[in-house]
Amino acid sequence: MNVWRWYASDDGDPAVFACDCDNVTKRAAEIRISQEGNEMQAKRTWTALLVMAVIFVLTACSSGSGGSGGAGTSSPSDGPASSSSGGSQQQVTLRVAWWGNESRAKIYNEILDLYEQQNPHVKILRETANYGDYYTKLATQVAGGNPPDLIGMHMLNYGGEYVSKGTLEPLDPYIESGAIDTTDWDPAILESGRVDGKIYGISKGVTFTAIVINKKMLSEIGMAVPERTLNYEEFAQFLREIQSKLPEGVYASFDGMQWEHSIDTWVRQKGKNLLSPDGKEIGFTKDDLREFYQYWYDLIQDGVVTPASITAEYKSQPQENSLIVKGITATLITNLNQAKIYTNYMSDELDVIRWPIMENGVYKGGENLQSSAWSIPKNSKNKEEAVKLLNWFVNDIEAGKIFKAELGIPGNLKVQEALKDLLHPLDVKGFQLMAEASKDAPPVAVRAPGSPQIIEAFFNFGQQIAFGRMSVDEAVDAAFAEFERILRTR
Amino acid sequence: MTAVSRWWARNKVALFFLSPWLAGMIMLSLVPMVVSLYLSFTNYNLFEPPRWIGLTNYTNMFLYDTRYLKALQVTFVYVFVAVPLQLLLALALALFLNRGMFALEWFRGIFYIPSLLGPSVAIALLWRKVFGNDGIFNVVVAPLGIQPRSWIGDPDTALMTLIVLHVWQFGSPMVIFLAGLKQIPKEFYEAAAIDGAGRIGTLFRITLPLLTPIIFFNLIMQIINAFQAFTSAFIIGGSDGGVLDSMLFYTLYLFINGFNNFQMGYASAMAWVLLLIIGFFTALFFATSKRWVYYES
Numbered sequence: 001m002n003v004w005r006w007y008a009s010d011d012g013d014p015a016v017f018a019c020d021c022d023n024v025t026k027r028a029a030e031i032r033i034s035q036e037g038n039e040m041q042a043k044r045t046w047t048a049l050l051v052m053a054v055i056f057v058l059t060a061c062s063s064g065s066g067g068s069g070g071a072g073t074s075s076p077s078d079g080p081a082s083s084s085s086g087g088s089q090q091q092v093t094l095r096v097a098w099w100g101n102e103s104r105a106k107i108y109n110e111i112l113d114l115y116e117q118q119n120p121h122v123k124i125l126r127e128t129a130n131y132g133d134y135y136t137k138l139a140t141q142v143a144g145g146n147p148p149d150l151i152g153m154h155m156l157n158y159g160g161e162y163v164s165k166g167t168l169e170p171l172d173p174y175i176e177s178g179a180i181d182t183t184d185w186d187p188a189i190l191e192s193g194r195v196d197g198k199i200y201g202i203s204k205g206v207t208f209t210a211i212v213i214n215k216k217m218l219s220e221i222g223m224a225v226p227e228r229t230l231n232y233e234e235f236a237q238f239l240r241e242i243q244s245k246l247p248e249g250v251y252a253s254f255d256g257m258q259w260e261h262s263i264d265t266w267v268r269q270k271g272k273n274l275l276s277p278d279g280k281e282i283g284f285t286k287d288d289l290r291e292f293y294q295y296w297y298d299l300i301q302d303g304v305v306t307p308a309s310i311t312a313e314y315k316s317q318p319q320e321n322s323l324i325v326k327g328i329t330a331t332l333i334t335n336l337n338q339a340k341i342y343t344n345y346m347s348d349e350l351d352v353i354r355w356p357i358m359e360n361g362v363y364k365g366g367e368n369l370q371s372s373a374w375s376i377p378k379n380s381k382n383k384e385e386a387v388k389l390l391n392w393f394v395n396d397i398e399a400g401k402i403f404k405a406e407l408g409i410p411g412n413l414k415v416q417e418a419l420k421d422l423l424h425p426l427d428v429k430g431f432q433l434m435a436e437a438s439k440d441a442p443p444v445a446v447r448a449p450g451s452p453q454i455i456e457a458f459f460n461f462g463q464q465i466a467f468g469r470m471s472v473d474e475a476v477d478a479a480f481a482e483f484e485r486i487l488r489t490r
Numbered sequence: 491m492t493a494v495s496r497w498w499a500r501n502k503v504a505l506f507f508l509s510p511w512l513a514g515m516i517m518l519s520l521v522p523m524v525v526s527l528y529l530s531f532t533n534y535n536l537f538e539p540p541r542w543i544g545l546t547n548y549t550n551m552f553l554y555d556t557r558y559l560k561a562l563q564v565t566f567v568y569v570f571v572a573v574p575l576q577l578l579l580a581l582a583l584a585l586f587l588n589r590g591m592f593a594l595e596w597f598r599g600i601f602y603i604p605s606l607l608g609p610s611v612a613i614a615l616l617w618r619k620v621f622g623n624d625g626i627f628n629v630v631v632a633p634l635g636i637q638p639r640s641w642i643g644d645p646d647t648a649l650m651t652l653i654v655l656h657v658w659q660f661g662s663p664m665v666i667f668l669a670g671l672k673q674i675p676k677e678f679y680e681a682a683a684i685d686g687a688g689r690i691g692t693l694f695r696i697t698l699p700l701l702t703p704i705i706f707f708n709l710i711m712q713i714i715n716a717f718q719a720f721t722s723a724f725i726i727g728g729s730d731g732g733v734l735d736s737m738l739f740y741t742l743y744l745f746i747n748g749f750n751n752f753q754m755g756y757a758s759a760m761a762w763v764l765l766l767i768i769g770f771f772t773a774l775f776f777a778t779s780k781r782w783v784y785y786e787s
Contacts, residue, residue, distance in 0.1 A: 132729055136749040143536035161752070165537035309643030312733035313623055326624070453751050456730060460557075463734050467645060485554050489756070 099134035201373025207408030257462030271362030279448035308466035584667035605661030614725030670704035
């Protein structure tokens with residue numbers, strides 16, 4: 001019995017179970033065997049421990065390096081040495097992030113390589129993603145306390161959100177100390193980085209919404225690009241005239257109900273905003289929205305802008321697959337700095353005109369400057385060095401020439417001047433349009449937090465109208481109900 | 491010896507060897523799950539500390555969020571149309587291939603390829619081309635007198651394109667069906683043949699009943715899979731759920747709330763509801779399985 005129990009704990013070796021005799025010698029032999037078994041097991045346990053230890057060390061090593069590598073941090077013993085070392089030449093690793101495609105990455109890399117050459121003690125780790133994914137990644141990095149040291153920030157769309165969460169470093173002290181030199185800056189462009197009274201972003205370039213026109217297609221049907229800026233009625237008339245001469249399956253323009261800056265521009269022309277500055281209330285009325293939807297719905301019904309399903313299919317397509325490149329529309333609503341990108345994919349000559357003005361509005365123009373800026377996260381570990389790079393990037397003539405107004409018009413007037421001969425003709429026209437818009441549009445207003453969701457709802461109900469699923473009135477009511485839900489649950 | 495120490499003595503080696511995976515499971519799965527359960531009762535915008543709001547996320551979801559209800563609807567249609575179609579196709583092809591044919595291995599391989607490619611971004615992009623305004627699908631159906639249109643841009647047909655993409659990935663259930671068919675003993679067919687059973691009779695009296703455990707397995711796996719579908723809608727419909735939200739999968743709306751709208755608490759609550767939904771259907775199928783799944787023993 002005793003033997004039985006004694007063995008039972010010993011993982012039940014079949015040999016032991018088989019033997020239930022009480023022969024003493026036999027039992028002794030068994031005990032010896034099982035002792036050997038125990039020793040064996042002890043040995044095995046030790047081997048196991050050893051193997052485990054090795055595995056742990058190995059995995060710890062690899063996950064350690066993998067962790068920091070994946071996060072993109074770097075320079076093992078970095079951090080404190082670099083920032084506090086008062087201008088010495090200690091190695092610094094800066095993490096810089098931006099959004100954009102492959103060709104834009106080439107431009108950034110060229111500029112950052114140049115900076116590394118001029119500043120051998122700085123090593124720049126680069127992180128890039130397309131616009132949508134960029135903000136997903138950034139949000140997680142910032143929330144996780146591990147953001148890059150210098151980040152691209154679309155001030156208009158995301159600045160309000162990030163500043164309201166207290167995640168960005170105010171840059172005014174650096175401007176006052178001269179670490180960021182803004183003496184040659186266009187004040188309006190500098191202001192585009194201001195949120196709640198402080199500067200949080202230094203612009204890499206500003207752009208705004210405009211209409212790009214296929215000049216060749218227009219001249220083929222005997223029409224010309226308008227000389228002066230049109231108002232809304234004239235613009236609709238212009239599109240209707242184009243449409244009357246176009247073959248079937250080609251449209252004069254794109255549906256403004258699916259362009260995120262169109263409603264913004266519309267309400268700004270009426271002296272209002274998408275949201276109140278604190279993001280708690282809707283900044284415009286049902287009537288504003290109704291008029292807006294009606295304006296575009298009429299154009300859809302007359303077959304002047306793309307029908308709903310084509311609009312939906314092409315809305316989120318990259319430039320090379322856009323409606324104007326495919327020859328499906330004669331004009332396209334876009335951002336000014338992107339106009340030149342379309343020319344990479346088509347041979348027809350393009351031109352740009354301003355977004356329509358509102359004759360009886362509070363402001364004639366409503367364009368909001370969209371500043372693609374550099375910002376510095378509050379928990380960046382290398383603020384001093386990040387500021388140096390930022391200052392060089394936006395003010396250095398050489399860097400400016402490589403960047404070539406990629407994200408729109410640069411803020412430094414000297415850089416602007418140096419670019420005059422290098423710029424794409426569409427960008428030159430852009431400079432003119434901007435000068436004109438700055439005279440009749442209200443000051444830049446960074447969008448309040450919550451506006452991306454409001455825009456999303458604005459799109460959805462515009463689509464309901466375009467597909468004929470809702471009347472304009474129904475859509476306006478439903479949209480406002482949704483706006484309220486969004487603001488209530490934030 | 492107490493029970494615990496005996497248990498420890500018996501299992502310590504196993505635990506040591508399992509420890510990397512146990513650590514992974516606890517730290518990478520269990521802890522995040524518990525945290526997400528906590529977050530589902532809070533308002534959490536990623537940047538500020540979570541604020542406890544009780545069941546508000548859950549009530550908002552069902553009472554006020556019309557887009558959420560739309561996402562539920564889209565997902566249910568997708569799961570309960572795409573999965574049966576896919577399994578039917580997989581079963582039909584498995585039966586066909588099982589009869590033995592020239593270069594069977596090759597065909598099996600070829601039919602399996604879509605399952606490997608299906609969930610990829612490249613295929614999703616290709617789908618855009620196929621069902622777009624200028625896609626080849628329009629060319630294919632033109633002889634049938636169907637007007638060319640953008641199948642992806644039309645709210646009535648957009649979800650259909652995703653269902654077709656899902657059905658197209660019939661390869662992996664097909665391979666499992668094939669394996670199941672090979673397991674059915676030949677004797678049954680011989681006996682049936684002697685008794686004069688026809689092809690249809692054999693199919694419904696022998697093949698399908700003996701295949702039910704495999705059908706059951708495939709059904710459960712594919713339903714769980716389909717509820718969590720994301721990539722196809724994200725790429726084909728755009729990150730906003732496609733035209734009129736017709737491709738707004740549950741997981742996509744969850745992603746939008748969490749990462750675009752910075753509402754992690756709400757997104758966590760949505761994730762837990764999805765877990766309950768999947769759990770409910772899995773349990774339901776298990777409960778009914780006694781009635782229609784035959785195990786040989």
